[in-house]
Amino acid sequence: MVSKIKRLRRCQLAVPGSSEKMLAKAAAMDVDHVFLDLEDAVAPNAKVPARALIVTALNSLDFGHSVRCVRINDLDSHYAYEDIIAVVEGAGANLDTILVPKVRSACDVRFVDRLLTQIETKLGLPHRIGIEVLIEEAEAIMRVEEIAGASPRLEALIFGMGDYSASQGIDPRAISADSGYPGDIWHYARYKMIIAARTFGLDPVDGPFVSFKDSDWYETECVRAKQLGAVGKWAIHPSQIAIAQKVFSPTQDEVDRAYRAVAAYRDAQAQGLGAIQVDGQMVDVATVRLVQRTIDQAELAGIRPSEGI
Numbered sequence: 001m002v003s004k005i006k007r008l009r010r011c012q013l014a015v016p017g018s019s020e021k022m023l024a025k026a027a028a029m030d031v032d033h034v035f036l037d038l039e040d041a042v043a044p045n046a047k048v049p050a051r052a053l054i055v056t057a058l059n060s061l062d063f064g065h066s067v068r069c070v071r072i073n074d075l076d077s078h079y080a081y082e083d084i085i086a087v088v089e090g091a092g093a094n095l096d097t098i099l100v101p102k103v104r105s106a107c108d109v110r111f112v113d114r115l116l117t118q119i120e121t122k123l124g125l126p127h128r129i130g131i132e133v134l135i136e137e138a139e140a141i142m143r144v145e146e147i148a149g150a151s152p153r154l155e156a157l158i159f160g161m162g163d164y165s166a167s168q169g170i171d172p173r174a175i176s177a178d179s180g181y182p183g184d185i186w187h188y189a190r191y192k193m194i195i196a197a198r199t200f201g202l203d204p205v206d207g208p209f210v211s212f213k214d215s216d217w218y219e220t221e222c223v224r225a226k227q228l229g230a231v232g233k234w235a236i237h238p239s240q241i242a243i244a245q246k247v248f249s250p251t252q253d254e255v256d257r258a259y260r261a262v263a264a265y266r267d268a269q270a271q272g273l274g275a276i277q278v279d280g281q282m283v284d285v286a287t288v289r290l291v292q293r294t295i296d297q298a299e300l301a302g303i304r305p306s307e308g309i
């Protein structure tokens with residue numbers, strides 16, 4: 001497995017690229033990642049002017065620690081290639097990643113990769129722009145392993161449950177907490193995408209939750225995604241940011257336990273022991289591997305172990 005550039009993606013905030021006001025508000029928010037949207041949040045007659053608004057926002061606003069991403073239109077539209085050229089030529093130095101919606105195959109990713117390479121070479125950009133892709137077509141679920149391995153620029157796979165449901169023909173009435181469907185209607189797709197992402201060292205991210213006034217249900221969806229291995233979830237409204245960033249952060253207790261387990265295991269190994277007891281639980285190589293992920297997440301999020309650990 002090739003290790004990828006590590007960025008915090010506990011929450012990715014969707015920001016309509018046609019709204020100067022929301023672009024400015026997003027820049028000031030304490031959020032891990034923002035994606036400035038040219039696709040679904042932007043009406044067709046606003047798509048071309050939105051490119052210039054996004055370029056100006058990237059070049060003039062301070063986005064602080066947030067990852068700066070732009071979602072282009074899908075590759076079947078006539079907007080996509082000019083979205084990439086306009087945004088990267090206009091603001092490539094202030095752009096971290098491009099998000100590609102509705103990918104269907106590895107070829108889609110390679111198309112974006114090659115175009116980025118040409119623009120970067122022409123501009124002499126000092127950094128490589130990453131690619132994130134939305135897995136939201138039935139075809140993309142069938143080919144998710146091929147897509148996940150398509151380019152060294154790939155950093156994240158995002159499960160887009162709205163478009164995915166339309167693509168699969170899921171009954172819209174099944175998408176509610178009390179639909180009567182026994183379980184999570186998207187379980188298989190989420191699970192499969194997360195396995196593919198982890199196999200290729202990519203960040204698996206869960207997509208949007210549109211009933212933004214229902215914080216409890218949003219939190220439940222964050223927890224479900226986290227339990228399967230996702231690193232974060234989209235927010236469409238500022239009120240969702242703090243919830244996602246809390247759920248996808250390890251708690252101080254989890255961090256402390258992880259550091260204690262690793263330290264105790266290191267000492268035990270030096271004494272020739274392969275399995276020990278820490279905090280009432282058995283710790284061996286597999287447990288250490290599991291808690292190492294907690295330590296990695298904590299380091300990325302800047303959470304230190306408590307004093308004395």
Ligand code: COA
Pocket residue numbers: 013014015016021022023025026037040041208235236237238
């Ligand atoms: N990014 C930045 N600022 C946002 C925001 C976002 N995604 N969503 C809302 N805000 C701002 C609003 O402009 C408003 O600012 P104000 O208090 O200065 O007027 C404030 O946060 C509160 O917003 P609120 O009044 O509760 O909601 P709204 O009616 O203005 O907007 C939506 C609701 C759903 C239209 C809006 O949240 C939105 O456009 N979300 C993103 C949609 C999107 O990108 N979809 C595609 C990806 S799934």
Ligand code: MG
Pocket residue numbers: 040101102134136160162163
């Ligand atoms: Mg979509």
